[in-house]
Amino acid sequence: MPQNQRVDLKNLTLEELTGFLSGLGKEKFRARQLMRWIYRRGVTSFAEMTDLSKALREELAERATASDWTPERVEKSRDGTRKYLFRLADGQTVETVRIPMEGERATLCVSTQVGCAMACTFCLTGTFGLVRNLDPAEIVNQVCAAVKDGPVNNIVLMGMGEPLHNLESVVKALEILYCTEGFDYGPRRVTLSTSGLVPEMLELGRRVRVNLAVSLNATTDAVRDQLMPVNRRYPLRELMNACRKYPLPPSQRITFEYILIRGVNDSLEDARRLVKLLHGVKAKVNLIPFNEHDGSAFRAPGAEAVEAFQRTLLDRGMVAIRRASKGQDISAACGQLKGKLEGAQGLLPAPEQKT
Ligand code: SAH
Ligand code: SF4
Numbered sequence: 001m002p003q004n005q006r007v008d009l010k011n012l013t014l015e016e017l018t019g020f021l022s023g024l025g026k027e028k029f030r031a032r033q034l035m036r037w038i039y040r041r042g043v044t045s046f047a048e049m050t051d052l053s054k055a056l057r058e059e060l061a062e063r064a065t066a067s068d069w070t071p072e073r074v075e076k077s078r079d080g081t082r083k084y085l086f087r088l089a090d091g092q093t094v095e096t097v098r099i100p101m102e103g104e105r106a107t108l109c110v111s112t113q114v115g116c117a118m119a120c121t122f123c124l125t126g127t128f129g130l131v132r133n134l135d136p137a138e139i140v141n142q143v144c145a146a147v148k149d150g151p152v153n154n155i156v157l158m159g160m161g162e163p164l165h166n167l168e169s170v171v172k173a174l175e176i177l178y179c180t181e182g183f184d185y186g187p188r189r190v191t192l193s194t195s196g197l198v199p200e201m202l203e204l205g206r207r208v209r210v211n212l213a214v215s216l217n218a219t220t221d222a223v224r225d226q227l228m229p230v231n232r233r234y235p236l237r238e239l240m241n242a243c244r245k246y247p248l249p250p251s252q253r254i255t256f257e258y259i260l261i262r263g264v265n266d267s268l269e270d271a272r273r274l275v276k277l278l279h280g281v282k283a284k285v286n287l288i289p290f291n292e293h294d295g296s297a298f299r300a301p302g303a304e305a306v307e308a309f310q311r312t313l314l315d316r317g318m319v320a321i322r323r324a325s326k327g328q329d330i331s332a333a334c335g336q337l338k339g340k341l342e343g344a345q346g347l348l349p350a351p352e353q354k355t
Contacts, residue, residue, distance in 0.1 A: 010137035039182030081327030113161025271312035
């Protein structure tokens, strides 16, 4: 059978893999064995899977592959952040960022699309538009490649792309990451960040468990319309209603990401409006100073503005964390992915005056 008709096993959930194997007349438990080889041991060559019969190994090699990635480039930041660049089969690229946390821990920031269709005006990825969705294997392979550099404790779907605009592949990728025979990530260790696609948010809640983060970034529809065109489709009222409905396990909260942009959304009036907006929602707020980049005329707020904004939230009993973006020196910080590469090829659109 030609190469391109072989099934990439990294695209399959345990259930699908079981179905694939039973189609070949194999026992169910073989699927679990394969999951263990591929994800726990990181083995992708069937020949090395020594507890499978030689006949099965040969049949698998004929009908299937298990793709495996090596980064084309790894950039290391002074603060320990690493940015991986992967070249996909069709020549496209995606980036994944490994962020060191306290102790030996690390969080991996994973991409779900090449580019993004949501066109947020502050986001570098948004300026490129959507090139294509990643398939489940392409999402999972970012994790497989990163764990070769050491354990990954938490995963955040906050790289390039809008995960809920690629819901099918993202749900499958989560199921693969959660598989107890494989990586065995608990849903509490994985966070999905969305710009606020309301129907997909609710569908996500019905289909799979994952921590939810919502990129809010504004407290009025007028400002959010300007920053995030998705707000014209699903304005704040609808978005907040969906957040109230989102099924949350006890003692869990939705994270609201709020990028502070100088003179746009960083006033104390905004802070007070944010408290009102989140009233009755199990929420925590992540305040992220805007990362300046060549694709945008927006500016980072002053340290005092960030401080005062946070104080206003804390004084009113909200959980509000300030998050410094790591990896700034290698363009690995939030919303900066893909910039340098395409910029170097002259594809970066001229900065637009938005403030
Ligand atoms: N599309 C999803 C997930 C990827 S974007 C979403 O929008 O939530 C990940 C985060 O980076 C979002 O919270 C977004 O608001 C933030 N971000 C984008 N550009 C940024 C910038 N220039 N500075 C700081 N944060 C940025
Ligand atoms: Fe897409 Fe998220 Fe960037 Fe908006 S912030 S353009 S949704 S990646």
